[in-house]
Amino acid sequence: MSLSTNPATASAPPVGAAEGVNAYAPEGGEKIIEVHGLNKWFGDFHALKDINMSVNKGEVVVIIGPSGSGKSTLIRCLNRLEEHQEGRIIIDGTELTDDVRNIDQVRRETGMVFQQFNLFPHLTVLENITLAPTRVRRWRRKEAEEKARYYLERVGIPDQANKYPGQLSGGQQQRVAIARALTMGPKVMLFDEPTSALDPEVIGEVLGVMVNLAKSGMTMCVVTHEMGFAREVGDRVIFMDAGHLVEVGSPEHFFTSPREERTKAFLSKIL
């Protein structure tokens, strides 16, 4: 895979040095995700420690880190698949609180793609995609199906609409999952290790879809180990370890001159 460096991101300054750095987006942008002082525990285990970050509209943020570092937990907090105990999360102006209305609002505006695809095996591809628009957005079936076919076309599998997920390859399933999230018209897309469960030869097709999506201006938070992707379309890269944000910077910064020892150690293992 050959990915060229995105010139727009090269200028982003490296931010953060000590433990618990901030990952606030560059000023001037329209903030669509804001996280302030986020703390999360699983029982006694402190999973997220004082996370401060924000994402501008149209920005692509890549979160990397060793397994168990809390990166999946962080992204799952952003649409409240996990409940946080301290701190504030504001998505597109709506704060995630115990308020049912806010939670519904946030989930409607964020799309999520999972490592294990999580397509509904008892529904066809088309039904998978149209389920939420018809039930949540209350679109008419015809309208939803048109949208669904449009996004299937965009992810490159227009002819699989009436198959069941079990009949598709892993790469095809993940592209359906992306189409399913996009059809709801989200303002933010969250990707939780979208290529980790895929065979090496089909990773490219999923990454291609994600690159196109990033280039179309979608706001994206991506947890991944695909450094090529980070380098090509990432605006900022966040390195997490043990529940902390350890280092934040441009892809260029990360791949040429990482500052923290932990970052160096991690990158030397996966690159």
Next chain:
Amino acid sequence: MSSRAIRHVDGSAERQSIPFYRNVKTLALLAQVIFVLLAALGIWILYRNITTGLASSGLTFTFNFLGSRAGFELGETTIPYSASDTYLKALVVGFLNTLKVGIAGVILCTLLGVMIGVMRVSANWLLSTFALWYVELLRNTPLAVQLIFWYYAIILSIPPRSDNSLQLPGSILVSQIGVALPWVYPTGNFGNWLPWLVAALAVASVAYALRVRQLRREGRFGNRFLVPFIAFALVAGVGYYFASSGNTLPGGTTATVDPLTGSGRVFVDENDNGVRDAGERLLSRVPVTVRIPEARLETISSNVVESREAVYSTFRFPLIQEREFESAEVIFRDPEAAAGLSIHFDSYPSIGVIYRDLNGNGVFDAGEEIYYDANGNGSYDPGEEVPAEGARIRGYNGVGLAMEINGFERRVVSDQTGALRLPIFRPPPAGEEAAAEQSSPGGLAGGLGGLFQTPAQSEAAPEVEASTEVHVPGPLVYSEPTVPRSSYFGGAQLSTPFLALLLGLAIYTSAFVAEIVRAGIQAVPRGQSEAAKALGLSGGQTFRLIIFPQALRVIIPPMISQYLNLTKNSSLAVLVTFSDFFLVSNTVGNQTGQFVSVYVIILVGYLFISLVFSLILNVVNRRVALVER
């Protein structure tokens, strides 16, 4: 947009202002509160209805009745019980009966089920097909129907009365009364052996630990149980020998027998008067040899319908083995009344047949036992052996018979209450007027198996001479079943209802167990047996060392729930009138009218059993999980 975000960030006051009907936390709490309130309301309504209902029928919810006299007998008791005991005791007996049939059923259904399950995966077409249909037939038929089938299949295929029992090898007696087998009981001297047993157990444990360590050090497979078992048997055996030298009986131990009533007892004759006076202690599990030099047994013939085609006139004497007497002869008590009839009595203790030697060949031929009751008086009259038109088939009914018996000698073991039971003897015809002799008292315990010569009952039996010899029992005593009258005495007895229930439950559950075993074996990946074969293990070794241990992990948890099902299904005992927990509770409910209390008792009883099983299941699951890690 960004201004809106900032407003939220700054407006922390807004956080508190989520209306309760939109707050996930309060909604969750509210849902639970409503649910609990509804549940409480339901329970309260039920409680109120029950109390008003009970009050209207003049009953109160109480368990006081448990202390009153039950007044009904139970067909099956594991602990001593009689009608004069309390309801509570009756319920305990029922509960123990449920446990008894449950435990026996679990063992039997496991053996059967594993066998059928392994057959199911056999490469032999006949075995696997048979196992398949075994499972299908049994799984798809109600247990109630199967119980009825087994009960009557058993009942119809075995002799109806105990004195006509089938005798299987090993002194096992089988009749519709039940099955009696020889059994070994601990006696009053068991305490002498106990230290040796404890020592044997300790030695075996040490041997086991050493053996396991040795096997681990040498890194090879081997039998871990053989050496400890031999060690245990050795120590226990030697201990038994040495312990026996300390065997004693309380001084003055006496056995009395009244041959005319067939009853006797073993007791401590404290005042040495040869009779058991009030307060003198009865001794259980003491072996006694009873000798009766000359006496006779009497009976009359009766019609027993052996099958739908044939009616025989048969007679029976109490079951006596050939080794128990010197000579015996069966004769007609009144030869004139039985003119022309002959006796067919093969061997002791078999049933005898009365027949008329129609062809005069001197032996019994088929058909000669049947006669036709021409005058309809219900018994044989001379001349009726000729078939008459339309007459009903009858036997030679009501003919008196006697067995002259010389040198009768039987070893019996007193039961739990210290009682002995023997057949009812009559005096020999010649000696009817002769006074019975009594054997002289005296004799001392001399070494192992020492004996006491004790007088037979002094006044009660003047006509039949009987003597008893009390043996000093070892730590264990071997008791063989006998048939003094219409029921068994000695040995261990299993009633027909118990056997039918046990068989029905075990066979029914074995079908489910077989399926679990099959599924477990098939759940082991094919690669496992391929790898084992590639390593050069034989087919048997592959199954024993590789497949079965892995299958066991899948098998055991569902197996335990099948065991629980079996125990719960034993409540169908009501169909074969086995006195299990449910049947006894049912009876108690019907007698007292305290149904609500009885329901509570039943539920607590069965929930207790379920709880025990699920505790076992949890422990097993945890161990399985540990092994897998």
Next chain:
Amino acid sequence: MIEARKPPQTNAGAVAWARRNLFHGPFSSLATVVLGGILIWAAVSLLGWVFGGANWERLWVNLKLFAVYRYPSDLLWRPLLAVGALLFAFGASASDRERAGSHIFAGAFWQFWALILGLTVVSIVASWQVTPYYILATAMGIGGWLLGRIVPALARNGAYIWIAVLLLTPLLLYGLPWADQGGMRAVPITMWGGFMLTLVLTTGIVPSFPIGVLLALGRRSDLPAISYICTALIELIRGAPLIVWLFIANLMVPFLFNIGPDVLPALGKAYVALVMFSAAYTAENVRGGLQSVPAGQSEAARALGLSGWQTTLLIVLPQAIRAVIPALVGQAIALFKDTSLVFILNLHDFFNVHNTVVQQPASIQITGGIRLELSLFLAVTYFFFAYRMSVASRQIEKILGVGER
């Protein structure tokens, strides 16, 4: 290039088959001989008894009792018409070739139809009074099937036919509640019995299903109070045997609904007990299914913005129930078999009728009784229906396995 060849034919013929499957090795040969011998002996003695020693006369004269017990003889056309209506609906939906799994329906339909056809032939030969209605029922079955073939729309909307039939059946069996004269007069359910009652009780599986699903959802709930209460209820019911619950229902069901002890007939009490008992077991089956649905499924649904109820109803439950359909059919079979325990409430279901027959004076006179004959008859009949259901369950399992892949 080497042409593809057929394999050499070495393992053909009966002898080769027997050597491979019956006599491969000494142990196998021994097992074959021993088991074969036992089976032949058992078959010979069983057949000898069935055709020689057994007395089937009492069964033959009491067939009506076994079928419907004390249902009035002049109204027998009503249950038979109900049978015909059920066969009609069955035939109509079995004839739809389009639907997935139609061969399962068709297989079951033809077997039940053949059973009724067989009874019709017996009825003609024995010239029973109800012969015309047997013929009618048989004709309705085949008619439904043919109609479904001719008018496919009918077959596709089989659900409506089923609903109509299921509404009609109780009407036919019970009659008009206000009528005490004539052909549609009410037959109080205390007069119901026999196999008809067994089937009526087995319908308890239908109400038990939604109750069981609710209990399962309650037990899996995140809210501890709901979870504890549902768990306690399920475990309480499962902790005691069904026969105990039937016994308890006799007194407690009237208390539950605050009615007099004699208002509700025994059938109603038994039905409540069977439904609740079956619901507790269904709940455990469904719970197993719920556990088999990966957590990612509901997370994905929530991430798409579906509400909790939508997630449960549209995503989790359909998958959970699909996973446990075989277990649910198993539950139906178990209930069908367990209805035999209603004898404890003195109901005369198919099983308990045999006690009535055994106690008839003419039966008592038969030496050795006729329990063995009757229990064999009961076993064969129960087996026919239960085995048919388990075959269908296995076919469904196969189809589902293909769908999931």
